[in-house]
Amino acid sequence: MITEKFLKIITSRRFFIIIGIIAGSLGGFMYYTYYGCTTGCPINSSPYTSMAMGGLMGYLAGDIINDVVNKPKNQKSNPEKETGQ
Numbered sequence: 001m002i003t004e005k006f007l008k009i010i011t012s013r014r015f016f017i018i019i020g021i022i023a024g025s026l027g028g029f030m031y032y033t034y035y036g037c038t039t040g041c042p043i044n045s046s047p048y049t050s051m052a053m054g055g056l057m058g059y060l061a062g063d064i065i066n067d068v069v070n071k072p073k074n075q076k077s078n079p080e081k082e083t084g085q
Contacts, residue, residue: 011069014066016069017059017062017063018062019058020060020061020062021055021059022058023058024055024057024062025052025054026054027054027058028051028055028057029050032044032046032047032050033047
């Protein structure tokens with residue numbers, strides 16, 4: 001059963017962004033651990049840069065998901081149709 005408090009947390013502005021950053025950072029660290037190189041790769045040679053890039057990708061994905069889930073109810077799907085252009 002979904003409670004109102006749980007729905008409020010999920011529909012908050014930053015929930016999906018924070019989850020995306022955490023998942024992306026974890027994915028970046030796992031990529032460094034299993035596939036990263038030690039020399040010659042500027043992104044994968046350090047766990048910190050790999051986690052930062054993963055966190056950035058997670059932020060972008062979380063922001064897209066956040067826009068889809070929290071789309072305002074009064075937003076029109078096709079604004080050109082309304083103006084007749």
